[in-house]
Amino acid sequence: MSELSISDSAVVPAVNAQKRKKKRIPLLVMLSLVWFAAMIIIAIAADWIRPYSITAMDLKSRLVMPGHPQHWLGTDEVGRDVLSRLIESIRVSLLIAFGATIISTLLGTTVGFLAANFRKTVEQVVLTLADFQAALPFLILALSVLAFFGNSMMLLVCLMGLYGWERYARIARGLAISASSQGYAAAVTQLGAKQSWVYLRHILPNIASTLIVSMTLTFPEIILLESSLSFLGLGVQPPKSSLGNMVGYGREYLTTAPWIMLAPAFVIMFTTLSISILGDWLRDKLDPTIR
Template sequence: MSDTALPVRHGAANKPGHGALANLRGIWREANWIQRLALLIAAILLIIAIFAPLVAPHEPTAQSLIFRLRPPIGFDRFRDGYLLGTDELGRDVLARCLYGLQLTLALATMGACIGLVLGGGLGLVSGILGGLVDDVIMGAVDAQIAIPFTLIALLMLAVFGSSLEVMVLVLGVYGWEQYARIVRGEVRKLMQMPFIEAARAAGASGGRIAFRHILPNIVSPLVVQFTLNISNIVLLESTLSFLGIGVQPPTATLGSMVGIGRDYMPTAPWIVIAPAIMILLVTFAVQILGDWLRDRVDVRLRNR
């Protein structure tokens, strides 16, 4: 046998990242026009949020009172370098929107993740163990639902202050009861299924049943609730900032910009319109992509 080595083919399949690019192209082809629009909006928002310090033309807190309340480009009294105009203190609205988008997305994502882990974990424990544990957890859920969360947020912020850490905690507590109820209901239903009984008969532990057999079958409702929660947290942060108890000035969030700018709506509506449009785009993209992701990751839909 000859010792000559066979030539190695360096085709496209051997190029690094080829599989990932193929998957991205496949995802794009499967999407309809509204899902593609949501993907583009989400990608643009993420990019400008991540690179806000590089994209922003000015510092978000830099003031220039002689240029206060200047309108956006295309209007009289427009000031060069301030494409979206200036606010009541002469700060660049575009820069504040970019930095505000960055902070708002970070707060919403961290808050939704905390709620998912807290509520999902309690719902999983409640559904599997049942009995007294189930009664205690569901009692806490009922109590949470009975009390308007705005009052809970006001109490927490009044006691612990309105720092960013406290805001993350407040936003994380928001919506945990919805996760708990959804997960508990799905788990109670799945516990009666034959494959769970078979796993028990085979000697599977409670942890293996939970993570191997139950969690993959409840991903779909969790994805939907997670996307809903992100949108709701963005609106909650806007509400708290509107009431003056959210993230404190001069730090900018989209909600605080809307809250502060409401007093200038008759004379300088651009102060509110720009961050409000960004809030609308965030909620639109999250809702559409969450619904699409639900259809892709649901094992029950894939097996049909």
Template sequence: MTASTHIPSRAPFLLTLWRDSNVIQKAAALIGLALVLMALLAPLIAPYDPLAQSLISRLRPPLGFERYKDGFYLGTDELGRDVLSRSLHGLQLTLGLALAGATIGLLIGGTLGLFAGLRRGWAEDAIMAAVDLQIAVPFTLLALLILALFGSSLTVMICVLGIAGWEQYARIVRAEVRKITELPFIEAARASGGGQRYIALTHVLPNIVSPLVVQFTLSLSNIVILESTLSFLGLGVQPPTATLGSMVGYGRDYMPTAPWMVIAPAALIILVTFSVQILGDWLRDRADVRLRDR
């Protein structure tokens, strides 16, 4: 009779991440989770229709102030719309635009960078020339030109945000690929008959996850700021649809008399960028195969 060997079960991966994190990382994770849930559940938890107007309730202050109107916990804007409801829906749209833009930038830049690093020659020169051209032209001016030519529809905004920062992905991936492909284990894979696709998927991509995670989080927070800037200038998603940036933009004229119109969306922008940056550094350390066993 053979003795059975009991293999202790490991804690779930997320539980291990939580246990190994510090206080700031846990706070960022909780804030990020709360923001995502607020965005997903915005249609259910928003107390009012974000587009509903009530001129008799315009510019009412938040709870705790004189002239507060029952039910409008964060006050109302210049058209009597509920600031809380608009902030929740604005958070949903802003996060959606940022995620879509960062993902498109990752796919475009990562693919081109990987191709340039593996192929070399004229293909690498052409891709890096496009990268240099993108860096040479201020992206805000390029975004303004695109929006002026094609309008400020949601599709155009996603495309504009998607090409914001692709060159950073391309430069990072190309540099990492060139460095990794010079290592002995890549030479061994080639000598054993491994093709370019096999080497890229099996050996190269797992070793560039860490810088890609960091760049994705940086891009995500930068796109939130870019969308907010364009909306602040009136070139983002057009009214009456609310984004966090457009709420700050439209509320700037009422700052002396109704600062709550700006405080709520601005606070959400700060919380989004804070949580994304902290979580990006955290995931970078966990995803880096070179640091995993240290």
């Protein structure tokens, strides 16, 4: 009897230690979370923490190197503060990425639910459009639309919102069909609940974790896509500034003033990397098959 009690007392601390180890957030994930939170705080408080106006010029301080007491990240060829423009660019790029991701998620989820509910003709139309969207290079489509209709922030956000909707549509359709075949959805329907209520109240919460993980995968892709369009001159237009806009502008001074391009390039790299790491971590945490 005493031997059993001793062995049990030795097992309990080991189990508790193992549980604490599972709950512990990896260092890389923590660093990614801190970086992404810092980007959000900078975007929200940009007007208060920006030291200068993004259009303020000082020809006496042209091409000042980083480390200057008044210009921590240096200046460009007309004396504009790189740090101020970087802070404004973070806000604009994150605003576009957040808005486009939300639009893409809502559009794809709604279309996927419609395909799962009506099936047959509606489902075939949705799947055909999804295949067409997946087969068409989105960058070429975006370049064509922006070149034809011109540039505006609203058009850019809505256009970016069309990126990746087919992923959410396929996920929402497949999971909604699977959830509808289970007993709880059929039971609620037999009790007289509307189909829209069943999808919003019962099916959507059960697939929310998968959609959230998909959002973390789409978000950095939209940042890179917006950066590519701005780099090519069809994204955010002056006097506004975005990360891709700064990279495209700084490429002309890569040999004489590399800090103009390197500062936004590093922000793009670390932001997309941190979101990707957080997305992988969330997938491992929310996926029941991995647990």
